[in-house]
Amino acid sequence: MSHDPASGQNHLLAALPDPVRERLLPHLEQVALPLGKVIYEPGDRLTHVYFPTDAIVSLLYVMENGASAEICVVGNEGLVGIAVFMGGESTSNRAVVQSAGLAWRLPGQRLKDEFDRHGELLLLMLRYTQSLITQMAQTAVCNRHHSIDQQLCRWLLLSLDRLTGNELNMTQELIANMLGVRREGVTDAAGKLQRLGVIEYSRGHIKVLDRPQLERLSCECYAVVRSETQRLLPYLPLRT
Amino acid sequence: MSHDPASGQNHLLAALPDPVRERLLPHLEQVALPLGKVIYEPGDRLTHVYFPTDAIVSLLYVMENGASAEICVVGNEGLVGIAVFMGGESTSNRAVVQSAGLAWRLPGQRLKDEFDRHGELLLLMLRYTQSLITQMAQTAVCNRHHSIDQQLCRWLLLSLDRLTGNELNMTQELIANMLGVRREGVTDAAGKLQRLGVIEYSRGHIKVLDRPQLERLSCECYAVVRSETQRLLPYLPLRT
DNA sequence: AGGCGTCTGTTCGCTAGCGAACACAGTGGG
DNA sequence: CCCACTGTGTTCGCTAGCGAACAGACGCCT
Numbered sequence: 001m002s003h004d005p006a007s008g009q010n011h012l013l014a015a016l017p018d019p020v021r022e023r024l025l026p027h028l029e030q031v032a033l034p035l036g037k038v039i040y041e042p043g044d045r046l047t048h049v050y051f052p053t054d055a056i057v058s059l060l061y062v063m064e065n066g067a068s069a070e071i072c073v074v075g076n077e078g079l080v081g082i083a084v085f086m087g088g089e090s091t092s093n094r095a096v097v098q099s100a101g102l103a104w105r106l107p108g109q110r111l112k113d114e115f116d117r118h119g120e121l122l123l124l125m126l127r128y129t130q131s132l133i134t135q136m137a138q139t140a141v142c143n144r145h146h147s148i149d150q151q152l153c154r155w156l157l158l159s160l161d162r163l164t165g166n167e168l169n170m171t172q173e174l175i176a177n178m179l180g181v182r183r184e185g186v187t188d189a190a191g192k193l194q195r196l197g198v199i200e201y202s203r204g205h206i207k208v209l210d211r212p213q214l215e216r217l218s219c220e221c222y223a224v225v226r227s228e229t230q231r232l233l234p235y236l237p238l239r240t
Numbered sequence: 241m242s243h244d245p246a247s248g249q250n251h252l253l254a255a256l257p258d259p260v261r262e263r264l265l266p267h268l269e270q271v272a273l274p275l276g277k278v279i280y281e282p283g284d285r286l287t288h289v290y291f292p293t294d295a296i297v298s299l300l301y302v303m304e305n306g307a308s309a310e311i312c313v314v315g316n317e318g319l320v321g322i323a324v325f326m327g328g329e330s331t332s333n334r335a336v337v338q339s340a341g342l343a344w345r346l347p348g349q350r351l352k353d354e355f356d357r358h359g360e361l362l363l364l365m366l367r368y369t370q371s372l373i374t375q376m377a378q379t380a381v382c383n384r385h386h387s388i389d390q391q392l393c394r395w396l397l398l399s400l401d402r403l404t405g406n407e408l409n410m411t412q413e414l415i416a417n418m419l420g421v422r423r424e425g426v427t428d429a430a431g432k433l434q435r436l437g438v439i440e441y442s443r444g445h446i447k448v449l450d451r452p453q454l455e456r457l458s459c460e461c462y463a464v465v466r467s468e469t470q471r472l473l474p475y476l477p478l479r480t
Numbered sequence: 481a482g483g484c485g486t487c488t489g490t491t492c493g494c495t496a497g498c499g500a501a502c503a504c505a506g507t508g509g510g
Numbered sequence: 511c512c513c514a515c516t517g518t519g520t521t522c523g524c525t526a527g528c529g530a531a532c533a534g535a536c537g538c539c540t
Contacts, residue, residue: 061381064460069384071377086370087363088472092464093377118358123327130326133373137311137333140380141301144309144420147496171517180384182498187519203506203517220304224332232328387526411487422528427489443487443536481540488535498525505518510511 010051010076010104012128015235017120027110033057033103035169039080039095046089048105049081055101056162058178059093069143069180070155072135073098075162077229077236082129084108085115098178099159099168127232134228138221146219148181152189153218155179156199158225160208161239171204193217211240250291250316250344252368255475257360267350273297273343275409279320279335286329288345289321295341296402298418299333309383309420310395312375313338315402317469317476322369324348325355325362338418339399339408367472374468378461386459388421392429393458395419396439398465400448401479411444433457451480 013021013028033039033055040046042062050057057080059071071093074080080103083091114121142151155178159168172190176183190206193199198214200207208214215222230238253261253268273279273295280286282302290297297320300310311333314320320343323331354361382391395418399408412430416423430446433439438454440447448454455462470478 059377061377063381063385067385069381071380083370085366086373087367088370091370092374092468116358118356126325127327129369129373130323130328130331133326133369133376134332136373136376136380137299137301140311140376140383141303141309141420143380143383145303145307173517180381183518184499184520185497187517188497191519201518228332413487423488424490424529425527427487428527431489441488483540484538486535486537488533490533491531493529495528496526499523501521503518503520505516507516508514510513 010053010079011233011236012078012124013051013104015124015233020114020119020121023114024106024110028104028106030102031105033097033101035097035100037097039097040090041094042092043090046081046084046108048107049079049084049111051079051104051106052076052162053102053104054164055097055103056099056159057103058096058098059091060096060178061093067180068177070178071139072132073158073162074132077162077233078128078132079125081108082125082132084111085125086129098174099163099170131225131229131232134232135225138225142219142221143180146221148179148185149189149192150217150219151179151181152186152193153214154222156206156208157211157214157218157222160211161226166208166211168206168208169204170206250293250319251473251476252318252364253291253344255364255473260354260359260361263354264346264350268344268346270342271345273337273341275337275340277337279337280330281334282332283330286321286324287348289319289324289348289351291319291344291346292316292402293342293344294404295337295343296339296399297343298336298338299331300336300418301333307420308417310418311379312372313398313402314372317402317473318368318372319365321348322365322372324351325365326369338414339403339410371465371469371472374472375465378465382459382461383420386461388419388425389429389432390457390459391419391421392426392433393454394462396446396448397451397454397458397462400451401466406448406451408446408448409444410446 039050039057052074053076056073056075058073060068061071062068080095083089142154155175172186173183176186190201194201198210200209279290279297292314293316296313296315298310299312300308302308320335323329382394395415412426413423416426430441434441438450440449
């Protein structure tokens with residue numbers, strides 16, 4: 001389990017026993033995921049799964065009227081395309097690149113082949129899926145009960161956990177789409193955080209200055225997802 | 241795949257190939273699930289899974305301050321306790337009986353044993369899990385964007401699909417807990433539906449008079465979940 | 481029959497978030 | 511170097527939903 005950043009690390013891949021990973025390796029192809037790229041649309045038959053290394057992908061649902069809401073986030077701790085092995089082949093969500101970067105791409109069939117060997121890969125994928133489920137459930141709760149202020153904190157922390165460094169490139173407009181709220185609401189919330197000295201904001205560039213404070217201002221949802229993910233996937237490095 | 245109602249039908253069990261079901265049968269025990277019974281609490285190590293026949297179980301998250309929100313619903317189309325085979329053994333949700341009835345109970349270990357044979361059961365469970373995921377994702381969206389009126393319609397339809405007949409026993413207080421809103425909000429919404437002649441309400445007893453109208457008044461979320469479930473689990477009978 | 485507890489309906493003021501509109505400031509391309 | 515565009519800040523009125531408090535109504539139990 002090397003932590004060489006240059007090699008592009010995905011922790012799910014890294015957690016596989018060597019023989020399994022070596023079987024997959026020849027079929028892994030590194031691809032660039034530019035900001036805004038749609039990896040799949042609702043109903044698309046998935047041909048590949050993606051293991052992000054330094055990219056972040058959001059799964060979001062787009063309503064008939066065009067409004068959207070993020071369901072969950074995937075970074076180097078996971079993979080995009082669980083429908084491939086869950087059996088549905090497609091989902092009702094859209095997967096969009098939220099932060100540009102690289103990912104390992106694997107043909108769905110290769111994953112299924114390995115899946116059918118019923119080894120460590122299956123167990124790992126299922127556990128990962130359960131952690132995704134936790135994230136979705138918590139998103140539902142958060143959408144119901146928490147203020148935009150709190151949700152912004154949660155969202156920043158989720159993103160931060162999937163990046164190196166303490167900066168993220170993300171306009172308020174984009175964040176608003178993810179959270180499913182108005183851009184003005186995000187401007188408000190971000191303004192408050194900036195005045196508190198928790199973040200520094202400037203034209204699509206956010207620097208987090210005080211992570212502990214951010215965690216305090218966030219709703220409980222972040223901590224729930226984090227600790228549950230940690231429980232399910234203990235091999236994941238934990239940022240603080 | 242008998243449809244004898246007296247025998248207590250769970251469609252997930254019914255969809256299993258005969259040999260698989262016959263292996264499970266000796267370990268299935270019919271249990272009564274009274275209204276309000278808590279099947280498991282967050283963090284509980286699950287010992288059994290439950291296949292409801294005429295009971296309905298809600299998975300809901302209870303926040304630190306006691307407020308709650310429903311994550312998804314399970315009736316005779318599914319099972320309670322996916323964490324058993326997903327590998328986490330527990331979840332961060334609570335499972336509560338929303339409508340009293342019977343269920344088949346199976347020791348978790350028996351399910352895992354069968355799971356490890358990597359046959360039809362595994363595939364079916366994964367597909368069912370994906371349909372649950374769809375429901376959760378849609379709940380998140382719905383919580384963000386739709387009015388209590390619309391959500392009540394969605395919720396009534398989800399419950400109706402899991403019951404026989406067109407009546408449900410459910411106080412407004414209870415519904416409010418599920419939706420994560422105030423009881424007064426539900427009173428309002430239910431009052432409107434009653435004035436429209438869509439439902440008849442009286443002290444915890446609801447009769448649905450005009451299902452098509454209910455579907456029209458509901459947000460798109462119900463239809464999305466329904467059609468996706470149908471796609472993933474085509475053996476399920478479809479109510480109209 | 482009486483009484484009590486549960487369920488439903490209604491009120492009031494309040495706030496968060498919405499929709500629309502507009503002003504201003506960086507920034508990058510011609 | 512200037513212009514156009516993109517990103518951010520701010521305003522106004524409006525509505526949905528909240529919190530609290532209370533009134534009636536039904537039904538069960540004694």
